[in-house]
Amino acid sequence: MSKSVLLFTLIALLPFLTYAFSPENPTDRKVLVLLDDFAIKSSHSLFFKSLQSRGFDLDFKLADDPKIALQRYGRYFYDALILFAPTIERFGGSVDSAAILDFVDSGHDLILAADSNASELIREIATECGVDFDEDPASVVIDHTSYAVLETEGDHTLIASDDFIKSDVIVGSQKIEAPVLFQGIGHTLNPANSLVLKALSASPAAYSANPKSKLSSPPQLTGSAISLVSVIQARNSARILISGSLSLFSNRFFKSGVQKAGSPTKFDKSGNEQFSVELSKWVFHERGHLKAVNVRHHKVGESDEPAMYRINDELEYSVEIYEWSGKTWEPYVTDDVQVQFYMMSPYVLKTLSTNNKGLYHTAFKVPDVYGVFQFKVEYQKLGYTTLSLSKQIPVRPFRHNEYERFIPTAYPYYGSAFSMMAGFFIFTIVHLYNK
Incomplete structure (x- = not known):
């Protein structure tokens, strides 16, 4: 066999080899961490250690390293990206904003942290994800009512926020008691993007401005419209976390005590560590990641799937749904999974019953309409990956000898x-x- 034929064969088999060696579990993944400075690796070590303790392989590189690359010949080297380089003006190697967006479009996850010195490159990536940082590069979030009480009160840019998203699957089922310390730049959500959610919101009294200059006009970003930390789940199930504060993930904020202004309660430790770790579990699909298997349908009393149904047949439909717990697949239990028997519009809409062991099932009569139908399950729930299942089946009328x-x-x-x-x-x- 000639070298050219061998090379062509290897290139042709590359997609199949890539699929064959893809990780079976969502958390068996390698993460690229891009930093402004290697000092961040030690100043944010607690956050990184929490990821490594959960089995993630972190590859630390400077953001301007000329050798960094996300993929080659369509094969990605990493399954997730942590971007802790808020001041970077230009990435090294073959990485740019388009490459990062393609990385997300390919179903990979992203954590992006900015601060008041966020570069145009970081702002551009955030904007493409549906988040708009304050246009004034010197602006930070200021709050004169929900600031963190210190021995010497300053300009109230150190905020103690406890306005979390109401979703146990995103921030964890264990309540975060202590407020989260935040110091950085605020952002708003693009109203045209319904996939972006506020994970941590500012108080109604907050605003975004330059604390070193007097306000000559009302600030553009005010109140609860300001998001401090946002999350996005794309339609391809890729997940993104965008924070306006890099310090939110720092060891200093993890270990710092906190007392919110106006509150008599002082906490020995802020909620930053719990909040950051729980959010990272969601972003990296350790929670809220669903899969559906064994989609089946057949006539009542039979077990084999038919090639077609006849009008007015009695049929049964079933599917098994599991959730990744971080270690194993466990049965997903809920009461809001529905199936449609669909042709141009739903002729049948049924809520599936569950045996609390992952199996969802229902039975119904085929409508008195013949044509090409579909069994459709479109399951969308806050914090969970979308399930989109579809099976096509023709429905025929009675034959002349069946009446x-x-x-x-x-x-x-x-x-x-x-x-x-x-x-x-x-x-x-x-x-x-x-x-």
Whole structure:
């Protein structure tokens, strides 16, 4: 075999080899961490250690390293990206904003942290993800009512926020008691992007401005419209976390005590560590990641899947749904999974029953309409990956020899037909032979 033929064969088999060696579990993944400075590796070591303790392989590189690359020949080297380089003006190697967006479009996850010195490159990436940072590069979030109480109060740019998203699957089922310390730049959500959610919001009294200068006009970003930390789940199930504060993930904020202004309670430790770790579990699919297997349908009383159904057939539909717990696949239990029997529009909509062991099932009658139908399950729930299942099946009418021959409800019509025949026969006899 010539070298050219061998090379062509290897290139042709590359997609199959890539698939064959892809990790079976969502958390068996390698993460690229891009930094402004290697000092961040030690100043944020607690956050990184929490990831490594959960089995992630972190590859630390400077953001301007000329050798960094996310993929080659369509094969990605990493499954997730942590971007802790808020001041970077230009990435090294083959990485740029388009490459990072393609990385996300390919189903990979991203954590991006900015601060008041965020570069145009970081702002551009955030904007493409549906998040708009304050246009003024010197602006930070200021709050004169929900700031963190210190020995010497300053300009109230160190905020203690406890306005978390109401979702246990995103921030964890264990309540975060202590407020989260935040110091950085605020952002708003693009109203045209319905996939972006506020994970941590500013208080109604907050605003974004330059603390070193007097306000000559009302600030553009004010109140609860300001998001401090946002999350996005794309339609391809890729997940993104965008924070306006790099310090939020730092060891200093993890270990720092906190007391929110106006509150008598002082916490020995802020909620930063719990909040950051729980969010990272969601972003890296350790929670809220669903899969559906064994989608089946068949006639009642049978077990084999037919090639088609007949109108008015009784059928059963079932599917198994599991959630990744971080270590194993466990049954997903809920009461809001629905199936549609669909042709142009749903003819049947049924809520699936569950046995609390992952199996969802229902039974219904095929509508009295023939054509090409689909079994469709479109499951969308806050914090969970989207399940989109579809199976096509034709539905035929009765054959000519399948109709019931003498229908009881038609007896009056039968009687009228035979009485008409008898009457015509009697009339003929009378007309012919009566003088």
